[in-house]
Amino acid sequence: MSKLGFIGLGVMGGPMAGHLSRGGHDVTVYNRTASKMDAWLNEYEGSSACTPRLASTGAEFVFSCVGNDDDLRAVTLGPDGAFVGMAPGSVYVDHSTTSDIVARHLAELGLRQGIEFLDAPVSGGQSGAEKGVLTVMCGGREQAFERVRPVIDAYTRACMLMGPPGTGQLTKMVNQICVAGLLQGLAEGLNFGLTAGLDMEKVVAVISKGAAQSWQMDNRAASMIVGEFNFGFAVDWMRKDLGIVLDTARHNGAQLPVTAVIDQFYGQLQRQGANHFDTSSLIALLSPRASTGSPDSH
Amino acid sequence: MSKLGFIGLGVMGGPMAGHLSRGGHDVTVYNRTASKMDAWLNEYEGSSACTPRLASTGAEFVFSCVGNDDDLRAVTLGPDGAFVGMAPGSVYVDHSTTSDIVARHLAELGLRQGIEFLDAPVSGGQSGAEKGVLTVMCGGREQAFERVRPVIDAYTRACMLMGPPGTGQLTKMVNQICVAGLLQGLAEGLNFGLTAGLDMEKVVAVISKGAAQSWQMDNRAASMIVGEFNFGFAVDWMRKDLGIVLDTARHNGAQLPVTAVIDQFYGQLQRQGANHFDTSSLIALLSPRASTGSPDSH
Numbered sequence: 359m360s361k362l363g364f365i366g367l368g369v370m371g372g373p374m375a376g377h378l379s380r381g382g383h384d385v386t387v388y389n390r391t392a393s394k395m396d397a398w399l400n401e402y403e404g405s406s407a408c409t410p411r412l413a414s415t416g417a418e419f420v421f422s423c424v425g426n427d428d429d430l431r432a433v434t435l436g437p438d439g440a441f442v443g444m445a446p447g448s449v450y451v452d453h454s455t456t457s458d459i460v461a462r463h464l465a466e467l468g469l470r471q472g473i474e475f476l477d478a479p480v481s482g483g484q485s486g487a488e489k490g491v492l493t494v495m496c497g498g499r500e501q502a503f504e505r506v507r508p509v510i511d512a513y514t515r516a517c518m519l520m521g522p523p524g525t526g527q528l529t530k531m532v533n534q535i536c537v538a539g540l541l542q543g544l545a546e547g548l549n550f551g552l553t554a555g556l557d558m559e560k561v562v563a564v565i566s567k568g569a570a571q572s573w574q575m576d577n578r579a580a581s582m583i584v585g586e587f588n589f590g591f592a593v594d595w596m597r598k599d600l601g602i603v604l605d606t607a608r609h610n611g612a613q614l615p616v617t618a619v620i621d622q623f624y625g626q627l628q629r630q631g632a633n634h635f636d637t638s639s640l641i642a643l644l645s646p647r648a649s650t651g652s653p654d655s656h
Numbered sequence: 657m658s659k660l661g662f663i664g665l666g667v668m669g670g671p672m673a674g675h676l677s678r679g680g681h682d683v684t685v686y687n688r689t690a691s692k693m694d695a696w697l698n699e700y701e702g703s704s705a706c707t708p709r710l711a712s713t714g715a716e717f718v719f720s721c722v723g724n725d726d727d728l729r730a731v732t733l734g735p736d737g738a739f740v741g742m743a744p745g746s747v748y749v750d751h752s753t754t755s756d757i758v759a760r761h762l763a764e765l766g767l768r769q770g771i772e773f774l775d776a777p778v779s780g781g782q783s784g785a786e787k788g789v790l791t792v793m794c795g796g797r798e799q800a801f802e803r804v805r806p807v808i809d810a811y812t813r814a815c816m817l818m819g820p821p822g823t824g825q826l827t828k829m830v831n832q833i834c835v836a837g838l839l840q841g842l843a844e845g846l847n848f849g850l851t852a853g854l855d856m857e858k859v860v861a862v863i864s865k866g867a868a869q870s871w872q873m874d875n876r877a878a879s880m881i882v883g884e885f886n887f888g889f890a891v892d893w894m895r896k897d898l899g900i901v902l903d904t905a906r907h908n909g910a911q912l913p914v915t916a917v918i919d920q921f922y923g924q925l926q927r928q929g930a931n932h933f934d935t936s937s938l939i940a941l942l943s944p945r946a947s948t949g950s951p952d953s954h
Binding site for chain 2: 458482486493495515516518520521525528529531532533535536537538539540541542543544545546547548549550553554556557560561563564565567569570571572573574575577603606607610612613614615616617619623643644
């Protein structure tokens with residue numbers, strides 16, 4: 359069993375750190391809002407620290423699951439950052455969804471002081487984190503990946519090394535692009551069917567047997583039809599992810615004509631106060647009927 | 657075993673009529689281009705007729721699988737149309753993808769002379785037709801549906817009555833809307849990953865385990881990555897289907913902001929001579945690498 363640091367106890371990080379604690383590891387947690395540490399310590403064994411540096415001191419592996427590039431820099435760099443507390447030979451695993459630029463930058467900085475950095479964004483959402491069945495897309499060096507793999511097994515169902523630093527984040531971006539397009543197609547399809555007065559339960563039953571099938575159709579069509587958007591991964595987070603995606607594409611030259619439009623739709627949902635709706639709420643922009651679920655109902 | 661008429665021996669209708677013949681039915685075929693009837697008769701038992709009317713005379717069930725609304729009207733109405741040959745109590749099953757308007761119109765006309773009309777578009781593509789595993793979405797009256805069900809079992813895996821006349825076509829439209837959005841998302845995602853230099857085989861392996869999974873990802877990502885678009889269901893056909901979809905939405909008021917854009921993309925592929933590429937060729941508009949497969953290679 360190892361000494362671990364875990365930074366960021368949100369709806370994802372909280373249960374992930376919990377799985378590590380229940381797996382018998384010695385976990386020290388840090389969270390910007392201190393009350394979340396108390397709540398976590400009420401549920402799991404472990405200890406807390408006042409800074410990322412203190413949470414990381416003496417740890418063999420340090421994990422983070424925070425908001426964006428700036429949040430990640432804030433918890434790793436500077437005098438109270440994790441990198442100051444970490445010893446050579448230790449491994450930093452970042453589960454946040456960030457740009458590949460910050461991931462490569464931190465991998466480089468880490469290398470100079472003998473710290474391995476892995477960008478390791480996840481998919482599977484809040485329920486995947488709680489059930490410990492996340493999918494992890496890793497960028498970094500193979501040796502570090504092999505060392506951390508048995509540890510994060512506590513909350514992963516699938517875990518793959520994609521390539522050098524940054525490739526974990528880039529893979530997550532591919533994932534979000536695919537999800538955005540398919541959710542919009544699903545939203546337009548379901549709304550069209552509702553407008554035409556079809557029995558949508560039957561429609562989904564029959565078309566999910568063929569070429570229109572998707573995980574989103576299997577898991578979200580029923581709630582989209584009745585206008586319920588309480589599945590955790592929120593519009594605000596998707597908007598952040600798509601911002602990174604579009605920014606990255608602006609630099610590498612990849613065309614994203616429809617993803618760019620869907621990003622605008624998520625922006626429209628934000629302006630309507632649907633920030634906490636889940637990502638399938640794109641249908642609420644199309645259908646008055648599907649927009650009856652209020653943002654407060656989540 | 658029944659006496660059947662089958663109108664339209666294209667890549668879908670040919671094998672479907674073949675399954676009926678092999679199922680022991682007495683099948684009379686009609687096709688506008690006569691040479692296709694000869695080819696069909698070389699492969700299957702049955703007979704041919706010079707007009708839809710003659711192919712339908714004395715048949716208990718008449719099937720069609722033709723191009724568009726006009727084609728369907730041409731084979732059903734007028735002095736040489738199937739409706740003239742059919743007797744009261746017989747059932748007409750149209751497997752074409754058409755508007756719901758023509759379906760309701762023919763159901764009404766049929767009713768006046770005691771002919772049951774079912775709109776019964778299929779999904780599953782050419783390979784589904786060949787293997788006899790199509791999905792059929794039916795609109796029409798339950799009694800007629802139940803009568804025809806055991807017959808079309810010869811080439812269906814799933815078959816559902818969606819509601820009154822026209823609802824089969826409307827369900828197919830929902831299907832095509834969903835497919836369009838998810839194919840464009842998949843195209844943008846894969847192209848982004850290729851541009852970023854990712855190992856796309858690994859990327860698909862990991863993201864297909866989660867929220868981005870789709871039938872299209874499972875069955876088309878690999879060929880899209882290498883720029884092969886030889887899977888049968890062609891850009892020209894998708895363009896026709898989306899034309900019906902957008903026309904229907906113009907009347908019922910359903911918003912299709914992204915579907916409308918994707919229809920334009922398919923139009924762009926047509927102008928580039930990619931008419932016979934399969935529908936996953938949307939990626940060819942994004943990626944020079946993926947557009948290396950020529951239209952002639954299909």
